[in-house]
Amino acid sequence: MTRRELDAAGITRPELRHAYRRCRELNARHGRTYFLATRMLTPAQRPAVHALYGFARRLDDLVDEPEPGATPASVAAALHDVEDGFLKELAAGYSEDPLRAAVIDTATRYAIPEPCFRAFFASMRMDLTVTGYPTRAALDEYVHGSAEVIGLQVLPVLGTVVPRAEAAPRAAALGKAFQLTNFLRDVAEDLGRGRVYLPADELAAAGVDRDRLGWCARTGRIDAPVRRALADQVARTRRVYAEARPGIAMLHPVSRPCVATAYVLYGGILDRIEAAGFNVFAGRARVPRHRRLVAAGDALVRARWARLRHPAVT
Template sequence: MDPSDGYRYCEQVVRSRARNFSYGIRLLPPPKRRALSAVYALARRIDDFGDDDATPADKRLAALVATRKQISDLDSRPTDPVFVAMADAARRYPIPLEAFAELVDGCESDVRGAAYETFDDLLAYCRRVAGTIGRLSLGVFGATDLRAAEPLADALGVALQLTNILRDVREDALRGRVYLPGEDLARFGCSLQRDASGRFTDPPSRLVALMRFEAARASEWYDTGFRLIPMLDPRSGACASAMADIYRRLLARIAADPLAALQGHVSLPPWEKAAVALRSLWMVR
């Protein structure tokens, strides 16, 4: 398969599955846009194995093992369009492919139903499933000082993942998953137990306090991660800024009305995402 065909497939994955990331990816010049689309498509595939509750756990774990092997064998002329594109992107950019193995580790913990007692436990998970994406993206972006940029890219990924966790508390609870640290639940006197209608039984005031505490923590990770932007070229900086700012606005909505976030899926309208992307492009220029 020609790499261009693989890239076209990956860009279609971005258009259909990356509801927030796509606004930033569009700001990149075509070569970087194609490469980052390949990174996203492969990450999306790995993540889907972790989230596919309809498939037995042993089969999902086997699929993750097989994917790990495919990543290590990118030089062996793959035929899958995602791996064809990823192999070509890895030849063109210094993408740290070992980060995909960390992402697989994180998704394996999802399949096994891991719980997180402390924030440090959760942080290790966030670094595997999202900090890795920051570092993989940095391989495409490039930076004036790669060594200094890597922990900032990792921090931005952690910030986005913490936002995802807060956005999806109800959805995850319905699937039997709790990502918020046990020590935080105890601190605020919350159990995240649900009644017959699916509503949380904890007193609303405690849930609000818990969610705002976690949102404030996530905001600190954004403060660190946004220091990455000046280290990137203008188009890469616009891409990273747009993606991060969309999520930070989402976090602000969650913090403003935690109970609404706990009752349904919070999102930004497409016009606001587009406005954020345009503003990001203007700001870095």
């Protein structure tokens, strides 16, 4: 199947085929749900998505899972070295590092703007020093680099039936919606890393601060102020999903089933949070397996039908 995907994508150079295989293996090993979602795309689209995922995953792990004995200063230095090297290689169009070689080839093939990568590095640097966000505007700055640009990177791979600039704000909004959903689901986990990805002023309006969230995380319980605060955050996130939704119809038909399924399943996490009384501290909110299987099965049927009617992404 790997050979079929590489052939379909027109990747012929042996060193690049090796690079893309490495990215695919990384995605299959660490991003199981994300990897399965790529099966709904055409074989020609998959290598690029694997490359973009692998690159983001490597940087995320560098920050969140540093080597034993690493210090914030050493991680910051390592991240700076990766960024400096990558941007130079991106300009040159070549890297000897397999993972970076694949993502540089993808960026070149699909004309992904360099600022998308710079913004991602900027947000990764923020994770080394920023532990909370006082306002929505401050959080939005982080989310732009950590999530919105991911939507913008993937958009040319998915293809559009409208000018890319018209679809771009919707793609960015979908990346943002997914990220905000992660923040709500992972409040307790993020607290364990010393971070809160919810605007402090909006929490304060409901009578909630970091200490109160910490009590909830320690006890697995939730009180009325935190419930109100999280209900408000869920409502705000649903509005971002609504902003993103029209973008699905702007995609090339072969890409719509994959993105529509992700939209439904990720949005379903908010439903699970709500059904649990917004207690994200008692356990991780998950969409039931049977619902995921039904959604994935339906999407695969629609994806195959779309490929028959629209065989190429242009």
